[in-house]
Each structure stands twice: as structure tokens, then as C-alpha cells.
Amino acid sequence: MLFNSLDFAIFLPIVFSLYWFIFNKKLKWQNLFLLIASYIFYGWWDVKFLILIFISTLTDYYTGLKIATSENHKFRKSFLILSIFVNLGMLFGFKYFNFFIDNFNRAFTLFGSSFDLNTLDIILPVGISFYTFQTISYTIDIYRRKIEPTSDFIAFSAFVSFFPQLVAGPIERAKNLLPQFENKRKFEFSQGIDGLRQILWGLFKKLVIADNCAVFVNYIFENSADLSGSTLLLGAVLFIFQIYGDFSGYSDIAIGTARLFGFNLMQNFAFPLFSRDIPEFWRRWHISLTTWFRDYLYIPLSRRGSGNFFRIRNIFILFLITGFWHGAKWTFIAWGALNAIYFLPYLLIRRVKSNKGIVAEHSIFPNLKEIYQVTRSFVLAAIGIIFFRASDIQHAINYLIGIFDESLFTLPYYRGLGYIRPLIILIIFFMVVEWFGRRNKYALELVKSFKFKSLRRAFYFLIILLIGLYMWSETNDFIYFQF
Structure with missing residues (x-):
């Protein structure tokens, strides 16, 4: 369902009215209603892809609890890896599989060999890059002991699938959005x-x-x-x-x-x-994604080495992955590389936040x-x-x-x-x-x-x-x- 469609113009006032006037008696009812409304909103596009949201939700709810309740480091890490594997596995399968197969076939052609692995006829699920990143950050933050997991499956499910930001963000952190599902909400004019x-x-x-x-x-x-x-x-x-x-x-x-x-x-x-300047541009553009990559990619990379070589390496990794996140095309990777080049002078003279x-x-x-x-x-x-x-x-x-x-x-x-x-x-x-x-x-x-x-x-x-x-x-x- 599109925000700029007649469908949404009808959907929004109906959901708003039921939410505040019918389901406002109990918090769990409101959350359950939001969950149902969010699944209808997403399923309006293609109902079969709701299973992906449910798999992501169920996986991270379960792994989050397991990570928090265990004191064994290897046990905790194994459940974190499971969460990342499931989410990135779905993202890779639907978004990047054909890209790698196509380039694998072309690589063999360059060497005079013929190799023809078949690509798949895959439809990219709308918003998969957004909600998978949102749920991954939840389990990572639990693993880092920055947040506690929720035991309310309905609230967590509504957090993952919240229809206003489900399809194209902002990519919310559990620390900010999840407590809002767990606390009573009051309408303010x-x-x-x-x-x-x-x-x-x-x-x-x-x-x-x-x-x-x-x-x-x-x-x-x-x-x-x-x-x-x-x-x-x-x-x-x-x-x-x-x-x-x-x-x-x-x-x-x-x-x-x-x-x-x-x-x-x-x-x-x-x-x-x-x-x-370009660093300021990236602090102001798609803030939820840039801060996500900063916290879960760039800062961990920065701990593994110091000096200009590592700083330059980290910036290129950051922007190349940012470009690749946008799509399985070399043009996006080139766009990311160009922005890394733009960024380098400010990085080297330490004027990133001037x-x-x-x-x-x-x-x-x-x-x-x-x-x-x-x-x-x-x-x-x-x-x-x-x-x-x-x-x-x-x-x-x-x-x-x-x-x-x-x-x-x-x-x-x-x-x-x-x-x-x-x-x-x-x-x-x-x-x-x-x-x-x-x-x-x-x-x-x-x-x-x-x-x-x-x-x-x-x-x-x-x-x-x-x-x-x-x-x-x-x-x-x-x-x-x-x-």
C-alpha cells in the first residue's frame, strides 16, 4: 500500500478511528490491532511475503531472549550469529543472489570458459532491507548488553512491522521505538x-x-x-x-x-x-541508515587498527557496503566508492565534524x-x-x-x-x-x-x-x- 494512494487515504482514517476509539481500553489490544493493521498494510502489496516478516520477528524474539538469559559467551554468540544468518540470509537470497550468479558467470567468460549457472526469477520483497536491519540491531544491542529483551511477543511483532516506517524507514532502534509499544499511549491533539x-x-x-x-x-x-x-x-x-x-x-x-x-x-x-561539506551531507542524509552503519560497522572496524591505512580502509568498506545496501548493481557500488573518495580529504585532515x-x-x-x-x-x-x-x-x-x-x-x-x-x-x-x-x-x-x-x-x-x-x-x- 502506497502513502500516495487512494487505498491509504481510506486505510489511515479507519485504522486511526479504531485504534483510538475501540482498542484504546488496553495496551495489548492496541498493539495487537496495530500488528494486524501493519500486516494488512504490507500484505496489500503481496501477502505471501508476510511470512518473511514473521520469520524475522520470531527468530529475533527468540534469539534475543536466549542471548539475554545466558552467561555463556559462546552460547550467546551462537544465537547472535543465528539471528544475523537468518536475516542476512533472507536479504541475500532475495536481493543479491542473482547479482552474484551473474557476475560469477561473467568472470568465467573473461577467462575463455563457459559457465552458466541459472539465476532465479525472484521478486524483491518491499522493505526487506529496512526491517531486517531493524531486527538485527535489536539482537546486537542485547548481545552488547545495551538493552534488555522484551517478553511481550505482540509488542515486539508490532515494533518490527509498524506500518508507518515498515517499507522505507526510518530504520528505528529498539531502544527508541520498542518502549513506546510497552507504555500506555494517550492521544494529544x-x-x-x-x-x-x-x-x-x-x-x-x-x-x-x-x-x-x-x-x-x-x-x-x-x-x-x-x-x-x-x-x-x-x-x-x-x-x-x-x-x-x-x-x-x-x-x-x-x-x-x-x-x-x-x-x-x-x-x-x-x-x-x-x-x-560531504561529511555534513552524510550526517544529514538518511540519518537512520548512516548512524546504523556507523554504530554496527564503522566503530567495530575502528577498534581493529589505528592509523591512516585503517581509517581509509574503514571508510571505503563503509561506503561500498552503503552503496551495495541500496541495490545489487555495480552503479551503486561505484556511487559508494565515489562518496568514499569525497570523504577522504576531510578524514585525513580530521575535519569530519567541522x-x-x-x-x-x-x-x-x-x-x-x-x-x-x-x-x-x-x-x-x-x-x-x-x-x-x-x-x-x-x-x-x-x-x-x-x-x-x-x-x-x-x-x-x-x-x-x-x-x-x-x-x-x-x-x-x-x-x-x-x-x-x-x-x-x-x-x-x-x-x-x-x-x-x-x-x-x-x-x-x-x-x-x-x-x-x-x-x-x-x-x-x-x-x-x-x-
């Missing part, structure tokens, strides 16, 4: 209004910005061989806005929806397009240095994102070569590009709102500070009007559903 406001902004990002950018991005990337350098650069820039609007829009809708049910999810995007606060923290507008820094980071991200969008490595290389052509200094053009003018205006409006809302958890929260109620209502009406005018009649999937 202000929290509900805040949730609706964030949902509205998420829908604007997705339906107005991302989906409209996609029209031009798709054409430019599919016809890149015939277009000028300036047009190709425009395609890369628009794809940055598309993927940011699409994914951060999903996160806003997820967080806002969770707030309607009395839950607080972590912030997943912190205005990354205003970052002054920009901790927001840009123009004490002023309305940025100074010239900050404008240069933000522009530089945006351009680097746009170049890197070409690998993310390209069909293969050769396509990405040809696309980059096409950009850095003498035609880069001409005006972007292809037949039909004239329709882009309203979109440019919408992107400018979008970025203005994001800029003035950058001190908040999400941009539209700034409307709360408007002095006059009539002005607040007018602004909400404008957002709703723009959604109505510029949303596409066909429902478009969120980009990160494929991961």
Missing part, C-alpha cells in the same frame, strides 16, 4: 495536528516536487546520448531534488503518521541540501563562504548521484563525459523542456520554505510561528492547492521501495 502538518509537507515533497522532477529526469537519462552537456547537468540537478523529495517525503509521511498514533520516530533527514550546526546559524542569509560551500557540496552530490540513477557503469561514464563537453556552456534544451518553468518556480518555493524552516525538525513546522491564524490557514491551503494542481493522476512508487 497538538501531537496529532503536528503529525498531519508533517504528512502534508511529505506529500508536497513527493507529489509536487519528486514526481514532477521525475518526468524530466526520466527523459534526460533515457536520451542522454543525444542531449547537450547543460541539459545533462540539469538532469542530474533535478534528480537530486527528485530523490530528496521522494525519500525525505516518505520519511515525513511516516513520522507524521506515527505521531497520529502516539509514537515518535527519529528524524531521518536534516536539510542535507544545505550541507557545507560543520556541526546549521548553515547561517546566527543570520537569515548565508555569507559568501557558506554559499560557496553549499554549492560545492551540492555539485559533488549531483555528480555522484548520476551513478545512482544510471542504468549501468558505462551509461554513467558516458553521461559524465557528456556533461563536461563544450555544450555545457549552452542553454539546456530538448523538445518539451519548455514545460519545466512551473517546476522551477515550485522548486524555488520549496527551497525557500526548507531554508526558513531549517531550524525545525521539518520545514513546514515553521508555520507554527506565524503570528496570525489566518496566515497559517492560507499557507496550508496553498500547499493543498499545489498538491491538487500538480500531482500526477497515476500513482508513482517511492524510489526507495526498490531497496
Whole structure:
């Protein structure tokens, strides 16, 4: 079920009403109802893949209890390995099996041999990369004695399958989200209004910005061989806005929806397009994933050696795996490698955390240095994102070569590009709102500070009007559903 579908528009108010007015008498009833609603939400796409969520849930519930109750180190470690093996085994089987088989066959071809292992006709289950990481972190944290396991199977099952963030995150930690299932929740009107406001902004990002950018991005990337350098650069820039609007829009809708049910999810995007360097960009982009890899991959690797060699090695491992997490394609691995290269200078001169606060923290507008820094980071991200969008490595290389052509200094053009003018205006409006809302958890929260109620209502009406005018009649999937 998609957030931007009519199905969800019907599903959400029904679940909300039953949750607060029928099943609010006992906490276990509420959790059980959320569990059922979450399984319906996920099963709406393909009911047979519910078995994977159940296997992951059952495995980690059981192994979590076993790890916590044993004092034998080998016994505890064996159950942790079981949890990781089951979760990553499912992830590998559905997401990466064919990738390795294809490359194994090609490797033999390069040496003049013929080897033809058969690939499988596999459908990638939506959200498997997200909920497997969420459950793995649960057992790892128990193994590290950072949290205690829950004995409430219903609460744990609801934690794993919680429908607002099930399909594309944020990837929540048990330390933050699980206790919220174990404690009584009370509806607060202000929290509900805040949730609706964030949902509205998420829908604007997705339906107005991302989906409209996609029209031009798709054409430019599919016809890149015939277009000028300036047009190709425009395609890369628009794809940055598309993927940011699409994914951060999903996160806003997820967080806002969770707030309607009395839950607080972590912030997943912190205005990354205003970052002054690449390390800051990654601290602000897909925060739940970057902090997951930091805590469960980078920090453990850092304990196994010191010095620049190990630091460089660890950064490349981190970004290559981050790229591979996004998909079983060499383009994602190349995207990860390029970001590792971007990261290296800051790592070597120890300026990874030099920009901790927001840009123009004490002023309305940025100074010239900050404008240069933000522009530089945006351009680097746009170049890197070409690998993310390209069909293969050769396509990405040809696309980059096409950009850095003498035609880069001409005006972007292809037949039909004239329709882009309203979109440019919408992107400018979008970025203005994001800029003035950058001190908040999400941009539209700034409307709360408007002095006059009539002005607040007018602004909400404008957002709703723009959604109505510029949303596409066909429902478009969120980009990160494929991961």
C-alpha cells in the first residue's frame, strides 16, 4: 500500500478511528490491532511475503531472549550469529543472489570458459532491507548488553512491522521505538495536528516536487546520448531534488503518521541540501541508515587498527557496503566508492565534524563562504548521484563525459523542456520554505510561528492547492521501495 494512494487515504482514517476509539481500553489490544493493521498494510502489496516478516520477528524474539538469559559467551554468540544468518540470509537470497550468479558467470567468460549457472526469477520483497536491519540491531544491542529483551511477543511483532516506517524507514532502534509499544499511549491533539502538518509537507515533497522532477529526469537519462552537456547537468540537478523529495517525503509521511498514533520516530533527514561539506551531507542524509552503519560497522572496524591505512580502509568498506545496501548493481557500488573518495580529504585532515550546526546559524542569509560551500557540496552530490540513477557503469561514464563537453556552456534544451518553468518556480518555493524552516525538525513546522491564524490557514491551503494542481493522476512508487 502506497502513502500516495487512494487505498491509504481510506486505510489511515479507519485504522486511526479504531485504534483510538475501540482498542484504546488496553495496551495489548492496541498493539495487537496495530500488528494486524501493519500486516494488512504490507500484505496489500503481496501477502505471501508476510511470512518473511514473521520469520524475522520470531527468530529475533527468540534469539534475543536466549542471548539475554545466558552467561555463556559462546552460547550467546551462537544465537547472535543465528539471528544475523537468518536475516542476512533472507536479504541475500532475495536481493543479491542473482547479482552474484551473474557476475560469477561473467568472470568465467573473461577467462575463455563457459559457465552458466541459472539465476532465479525472484521478486524483491518491499522493505526487506529496512526491517531486517531493524531486527538485527535489536539482537546486537542485547548481545552488547545495551538493552534488555522484551517478553511481550505482540509488542515486539508490532515494533518490527509498524506500518508507518515498515517499507522505507526510518530504520528505528529498539531502544527508541520498542518502549513506546510497552507504555500506555494517550492521544494529544497538538501531537496529532503536528503529525498531519508533517504528512502534508511529505506529500508536497513527493507529489509536487519528486514526481514532477521525475518526468524530466526520466527523459534526460533515457536520451542522454543525444542531449547537450547543460541539459545533462540539469538532469542530474533535478534528480537530486527528485530523490530528496521522494525519500525525505516518505520519511515525513511516516513520522507524521506515527505521531497520529502516539509514537515518535527519529528524524531521518536534516536539510542535507544545505550541507557545507560531504561529511555534513552524510550526517544529514538518511540519518537512520548512516548512524546504523556507523554504530554496527564503522566503530567495530575502528577498534581493529589505528592509523591512516585503517581509517581509509574503514571508510571505503563503509561506503561500498552503503552503496551495495541500496541495490545489487555495480552503479551503486561505484556511487559508494565515489562518496568514499569525497570523504577522504576531510578524514585525513580530521575535519569530519567541522560543520556541526546549521548553515547561517546566527543570520537569515548565508555569507559568501557558506554559499560557496553549499554549492560545492551540492555539485559533488549531483555528480555522484548520476551513478545512482544510471542504468549501468558505462551509461554513467558516458553521461559524465557528456556533461563536461563544450555544450555545457549552452542553454539546456530538448523538445518539451519548455514545460519545466512551473517546476522551477515550485522548486524555488520549496527551497525557500526548507531554508526558513531549517531550524525545525521539518520545514513546514515553521508555520507554527506565524503570528496570525489566518496566515497559517492560507499557507496550508496553498500547499493543498499545489498538491491538487500538480500531482500526477497515476500513482508513482517511492524510489526507495526498490531497496
